[in-house]
Amino acid sequence: MQAREQLRAAKQRRKGDRLVIACQEQTYWLVNRPPPGVPSVLEQGPERGSYTATQVQMNTDFYKREVEFCRKALGRSRVKSSACLEAYLKFSSQHEPHDPIMSGCLPSNPWITDDDTYWAMNAPSVAAPTKLRVEQWGFSFRELLEDPMGRAHFMDFLRKEFSAENLSFWEACEELRHGGQAQVPALVDTVYQQFLAPGAARWVNIDSKTMERTLEGLHRPHRYMLDDAQLHIYMLMKKDSYPRFLKSDMYKVLLEEAVIPSETKRRVFPFMRKPRYSSPSPALLASASGEPAAAASGPSSGDGEA
Numbered sequence: 482m483q484a485r486e487q488l489r490a491a492k493q494r495r496k497g498d499r500l501v502i503a504c505q506e507q508t509y510w511l512v513n514r515p516p517p518g519v520p521s522v523l524e525q526g527p528e529r530g531s532y533t534a535t536q537v538q539m540n541t542d543f544y545k546r547e548v549e550f551c552r553k554a555l556g557r558s559r560v561k562s563s564a565c566l567e568a569y570l571k572f573s574s575q576h577e578p579h580d581p582i583m584s585g586c587l588p589s590n591p592w593i594t595d596d597d598t599y600w601a602m603n604a605p606s607v608a609a610p611t612k613l614r615v616e617q618w619g620f621s622f623r624e625l626l627e628d629p630m631g632r633a634h635f636m637d638f639l640r641k642e643f644s645a646e647n648l649s650f651w652e653a654c655e656e657l658r659h660g661g662q663a664q665v666p667a668l669v670d671t672v673y674q675q676f677l678a679p680g681a682a683r684w685v686n687i688d689s690k691t692m693e694r695t696l697e698g699l700h701r702p703h704r705y706m707l708d709d710a711q712l713h714i715y716m717l718m719k720k721d722s723y724p725r726f727l728k729s730d731m732y733k734v735l736l737e738e739a740v741i742p743s744e745t746k747r748r749v750f751p752f753m754r755k756p757r758y759s760s761p762s763p764a765l766l767a768s769a770s771g772e773p774a775a776a777a778s779g780p781s782s783g784d785g786e787a
Contacts, residue, residue: 575620579613587742602742605629612739619727622719626651634735638726646683647714647722650676654711658704669702677710687713 618631625631639645657668691709698706
């Protein structure tokens with residue numbers, strides 16, 4: 482009789498109530514009668530750090546590690562806070578005219594005016610770069626290499642000085658570092674035959690120690706085996722070729738012929754603004770593409786029935 486009443490009461494409950502009661506029953510059995518081999522949820526709990534486990538033994542090895550750490554700390558280069566702040570101020574003042582958020586962008590902000598002239602003038606490859614872009618190449622060697630157009634002009638300068646193989650080797654190392662894993666052995670062999678092998682067509686000048694470490698990696702080629710050689714060539718271009726590029730007539734001509742965009746004139750009346758067009762709804766596109774198909778299939782289906 483009692484079981485029958487319980488069954489009738491269970492059928493009369495709502496779905497949410499039945500779900501809550503089922504969860505309560507599962508929780509009860511997990512707490513009071515856990516399955517064999519499963520620890521109790523009350524005993525397991527979060528992992529707590531034991532003081533005895535974390536206690537360090539003050540033995541000879543411990544003090545040797547402490548002495549080695551202190552020795553490395555003494556040899557580490559330190560920078561005064563005043564010099565660090567001065568470097569931050571110099572960096573900020575140098576990059577402020579080139580920051581669209583701080584100084585605005587010319588001829589206009591494309592996100593506000595719906596005019597993409599700014600993007601077109603600063604594309605990776607243009608006929609004439611802007612003056613701000615050319616000036617940014619003089620900030621650092623990294624800025625020059627990160628700009629595809631600046632790297633192309635730097636390559637032209639190196640060709641005139643008969644040292645273009647240095648930049649070509651650096652680009653090949655970048656391709657190896659960021660390329661696919663399946664192409665690593667082939668890329669390593671290509672770079673070695675073209676730049677490092679004895680009598681190579683575009684041999685690069687690397688010191689003997691760096692060459693030995695690089696040749697050791699040929700037995701097991703990987704994407705980072707040319708890092709030492711790449712760093713050596715990078716520092717060589719940074720200290721030797723890059724300063725001469727900034728002082729060359731080529732860079733001066735680029736600065737003189739660089740484009741200075743003029744600010745776009747603002748319209749006086751609001752109703753003269755260029756209308757903005759939002760992207761169409763995917764549902765409307767689907768319905769629009771479906772109507773011609775239905776119209777085309779209608780007569781054909783009628784002919785078939787006839």
